[in-house]
Amino acid sequence: MKDYRQYLDPKVVDKLGRLQLKARLIVEGFLQGAHGSPYRGVSVEFAEHREYTPGDDLRHLDWKLYGRSDRYYIKQYEEETNLRCVVALDVSGSMRFPESFSRYRYGTLVAAAMSFLLLRQRDAAGLALFDSEVRTFIEPLSSPAHLSDIVRGLEKGCGEDRQKTSLLPVFSELAERVHRRSMVIVISDFFAPVSETLQGLARLRSRKNDVILFHLLSPEELTFEFPQQTLFQFIGLEEKGQVTVDPRAVKTEYLEAMSQFRRDLKRGCLKERIDYQLIDTSTSLEVPLTAALARRARKRSRR
């Protein structure tokens, strides 16, 4: 059987075909790994049977029941069409970093895979692309064909002129546009004032939404390690100025500031009961998918 787990490596899957295909492969890889994964607690539960209709995925055909009944039935998993999820992806200038494999591309894969997974579960998936404001909003729908809309929206988002990140107005707008009690997955680097970010997130939470934060950071941003021992001229994306310095000279202070920023954001998220997940963009896509599904499961169990 083909090993789809390789497609959890963002750099591997990124080279493959269109985004829709990538999303499917990621999810296949994820689901394949889920059986042997440490995230065992996160499983897709069988709910009931329904009669087979052409077009259904034959992998979910219950062959035992066929043997007993001589009729084709599809296993239905725990899915509720009333789970509405919006994946909000930051498309601001800072998401272009790093050039080799940008946060945006990683986020796109996560968003696409999440959408595929949700739609597969018969959840409603939607998409919001934002920078200083919400640029694109695709209403959550549960139709499998909706994936194409989402994918299209994601692909389109790559070419747009990007602005600076401004999260407070974005979250405020999302809070208005997203149905109450939805799940909102925010994928961003969150390079904005923490207080404003938390304020915006609080607004989302005030409408009883479940919020998951995928905080995407590149390994260079996390470690501030550079292979060359030389001066670097750091040119800020989103027109934040430039400075020439040897990274080794300011590494300690930078990491302190970065840690403080993450701590503040995480603390703020905890306070609002928002799931905060730091994602190193060089790591496997399994992490964000697992986190999202775990949250989904907890939400379902509270109902």
Add this chain to the structure above:
Amino acid sequence: MRLAALLNPALAWLALLFLVPLIIHLLNRRRYKRISWAAMDFVLAAYKKKHRRMRVENLLLLLIRCAIPAVLAFAAARPFFGADSPMSMLGESRRNVVVILDVSYSMNRVAGTTTLFESAQSQIQSLVRSLRFDQGEGFTLIALSREPRVLVQGSSSLSDLDRALSRIPRPDYEPADFGLTMDLLVNKVLPELPGVTEVLLFSDFQRRTFERELQGEPGETTAEAVSVRSLLQKLVDQGTSLRFVNLTEGTPTPGNARVVDLRCAEPLVIVHQSVRLTAHVVRQETSAGRGSGFFRIDGKERSIAFEFDKQGEATVEVFESFAEAGDHAVEFHLEDDELADDNAALLRVVAQDSIKLLLVDGDPIGSDPLSGELRVLLPMLDPQYGEAAGDNVHRLFEAQPTAHQEFNRGDVRLDEYQAVVLANVREIDEQRVRELTDYAARGGGVWFFMGDQVRPDSYNQRLYSEGGKGLLPIPLRSEPAGDVPSFRNYSPDAYENWHRLQIVDDLHPAMRESVEESRRQLLRSAAVYRYLGFEDAKLPDSAHVIARFERGQEIAYLDQTIGLGRVLWFSSSADEDWGFLALAAQVFFPFIYDGMSCLVTRDASTHRLRIGDAIRRSVPAAPEPYTITLPGGEKRLIEDLPTTPHLGHFPLQPFTDTRVPGLYQLDVGLGAGEDPIHELFAVNVDPAEGDLGAVLREELTVLMGKIPFDYGLKTAEGSIDDEPRRQGEIWKTLMGALLVLLLLETLLAWRFGAYR
């Protein structure tokens, strides 16, 4: 702080390498990689927090990196600091001394049981022994002398010192010259010897040694003093200390006496003729007192006691006659005192048989030579002319008169005479002119007197040669000047118009007796009224004016040197025809006598020399290998002989080894037909060196100006070694500093973040 010197100054240029880290630093600031960065806020925050400190760290690292090559270059250049500099404490000390030893003869003075020279040698040996040769210390020894010289240069061996001192068992017989010695030290020795810490001068600090620097009016600084100061300033600027060790410090004032002169009163000494020998003695104390000594004449001693006058001077005389013609050795010795080297003087006296003269009468009257032109000259020179020689009669001059016709015929042999006088001779045959010229060149003396017979045109044609090569140095005028007075019409006014002689050269031997004022007035009064003068022409170097006429300043009396001989020209007559001179016996006799002495004697100074002067002699014929006998008996055979005559004579090679006072004997054979030459040369010390008056410390301080020096150190044993002055050579300290800098650079670079 004063930087003494750099032992390897060429390497100091490497210090410019400090620019390399600076350039690298500046270039590195332009080399960076560009990177777009999203988390810019954090980088900016980190930079803001850190940039001031980074600047300080970078600057510190840069300074250290620049300092490293500079310190390395400085260490390689091996700087050292003078003993007075606090920097010398950082260094490895080393003593490198220059010892200057006064070798003038005043150092031979006895002080206590030893001479000053021996005392100096002993102290120098003690000093050199105290040096740490195994640690690179060394010494140089220089002789302070009239001709200073390096005896040992840059040595670390006691045996070098012993060898050098053994070569100078006693001082030179010469004085010393401080300025020349300092010039040798600073300009020749020290450039070869970097790192000299001290210069020690061991001397009696006699005034004579500093004479040239101290001469001048009180308060006036001489050019020589300025020169010496600038030399010594160079020493001090290198961190070298100066120490003057006065060996006479604490010794009593010496009572030294010295012989300053010894001479024979008569220039012409004839056998059996009593001559006066005079020695002049001076002593250190300016007070009257007794003295004693002896004359040694040809080996025979005659003791003599004498009295010093209140000025501490004495004239000691003795009369002596010489039985034989030839050179005689005359010495005068004082009794021994503290300084023996100046207690003697030596003299060569040449005694002659009668001086044979040829007198040529230009206007003879009959056969009686006393009737013609020679009527005054002949009896004056040879009063015994025509008389039979008595047993006890010695004629100073043996005159042989001859008429000009005989002379021009060549009937006389010039070589038989020591001088030839031509009085009023009309003209001279060309062949005789050649003979006369040759005769003069070989040492003969010729004297021309003018008169009414002389034909100037003939003289000018035959005797004058341009450039002083002829007997006549400048042409005669065509006509005589002045008038012969008529004594019947004599008037005092006419007397006033006569021509009086004015001596121009007081020191000329032809005027020896006439320089006294009374004689000078007499000479002046014995005027001439007619003379045959010389044209206004430039005198050649071989000619010399002895006297002029007061009015008009025309040349009256002239001396021309031809080879070894002399030619005198007197522009008036030898008799009373043209003037009163011949009638004034008290003037004319000394005039003639001095002229003759001048013609027949050699310049005495050629045989009276100082230490170091060369013995020079020209001989009339090609010499054979000859000898010079030194005082003490050593004979030197000279085989380097002249083969080409110069102006008719053969100059012998100058003999310069006259370092010891005494009588040197020259014996030269001239081949068949020529008499050999046996002559004495008296070489004396310079008596001025015997003036032991020391330079005062105050005078030395004024001479030295602002240059610091130590003076008057005790000469007790060991005192020179006390608190030796050691320089600081700090290259090892610098290498240590370099290591520290390297470690510091490594540590800081690591601490500040790898190799920024």
